[in-house]
Amino acid sequence: MADHAPALRTELYPETEPYEAGMLALDGLHHMYWEACGNPSGKPVVFLHGGPGAGASPAHRRFFDPKHYRIIIFDQRGAGRSTPLGELRDNTTPHLIADMETLRQHLNIERWLVFGGSWGSTLAIAYAEAHSHRCAGLILRGIFLCRKSEIDWFLYDLKNLFPEAWHTFAGVIPERERSDLLKAYYKRLTNPDPAIHMPAARAWGRYEGSCSTLLPSPETVAYFGGDVVALGLARIEAHYFTHDIFLPINSLLDYVSRIRSIPGVIVQGRYDAVCPMVSADDLRRAWPEAEYIIVPDAGHSAWEPGICKQLVAACEKFKHL
Numbered sequence: 001m002a003d004h005a006p007a008l009r010t011e012l013y014p015e016t017e018p019y020e021a022g023m024l025a026l027d028g029l030h031h032m033y034w035e036a037c038g039n040p041s042g043k044p045v046v047f048l049h050g051g052p053g054a055g056a057s058p059a060h061r062r063f064f065d066p067k068h069y070r071i072i073i074f075d076q077r078g079a080g081r082s083t084p085l086g087e088l089r090d091n092t093t094p095h096l097i098a099d100m101e102t103l104r105q106h107l108n109i110e111r112w113l114v115f116g117g118s119w120g121s122t123l124a125i126a127y128a129e130a131h132s133h134r135c136a137g138l139i140l141r142g143i144f145l146c147r148k149s150e151i152d153w154f155l156y157d158l159k160n161l162f163p164e165a166w167h168t169f170a171g172v173i174p175e176r177e178r179s180d181l182l183k184a185y186y187k188r189l190t191n192p193d194p195a196i197h198m199p200a201a202r203a204w205g206r207y208e209g210s211c212s213t214l215l216p217s218p219e220t221v222a223y224f225g226g227d228v229v230a231l232g233l234a235r236i237e238a239h240y241f242t243h244d245i246f247l248p249i250n251s252l253l254d255y256v257s258r259i260r261s262i263p264g265v266i267v268q269g270r271y272d273a274v275c276p277m278v279s280a281d282d283l284r285r286a287w288p289e290a291e292y293i294i295v296p297d298a299g300h301s302a303w304e305p306g307i308c309k310q311l312v313a314a315c316e317k318f319k320h321l
Helices: 058-063 093-106 119-130 148-155 163-171 175-189 194-210 218-225 227-242 278-286 305-318
Strands: 020-025 031-038 043-048 069-074 112-117 135-141 264-269 291-295
Touching: 020 093, 031 093, 043 058, 043 093, 043 119, 043 305, 058 069, 058 305, 069 093, 093 119, 112 119, 112 305, 119 135, 135 305, 148 175, 163 175, 163 194, 175 194, 175 227, 194 218, 194 227, 218 227, 264 278, 264 305, 278 291, 291 305
Parallel strands: 043 069, 043 112, 112 135, 135 264, 264 291
Antiparallel strands: 020 031, 031 069
């Protein structure tokens, strides 16, 4: 009888602590928090958080086998533990791509596996298209290509699925300004007065958190609505959305030929309301070599049980490539 390959692990790994961490000076303004966990001699993998602006958390280390991987996690400009929090000056996608290269060189890494979900998938694709020879593979979740249709869906059309959350989100803005919610929110989020920008940030964060899971998750809403996550997330998302993520229109799909030789896995929740799966489908059609996994009973969040299992399994597969 033929031997069968052992089943891939799908459960999160136990909590682990960094063996090294630091603040990397990027310029005269921005300092970027980074940490390394797991095996210092292991296969390098870099985790790209969502948002933009959401920041990373200790739980994100748990997707990766700490005995096999050298796990690199960092907070992008203006997010999480990076400083200044919520800073928009010199904060663009090309800056974030350059920051990844600065970090890679600082850590003396030749090539790394790139793992990103939601906005992290956007940044992962943009980085890989700019530095394909530095990518050992791509693991992408909840695909966001940051096209106008996707931004309009988030700001307006989510009302069709989450009307209660949308009315609360829009209700922060006076009715006369609701025809352009992005402009109205951006004006408030960039106001220097915390009494003005923090209520707007909390409302934006709670809105995104409310729509991120298939079933209601008060924990997710509370996390997104917390002051640090909400301020970084809301202010930087509005900044990037206002400026079309500082990349040419549709460039991520237009240049996908640059990444087609990189091993890739795309994990997408069927009922992802924040990043509807039409974007994952468009990416899959442009990049047919990638493995495409649709989770039939999941929304957007990486912590949806089915998505979480598929992400761990994808990391396990890359251990053998």
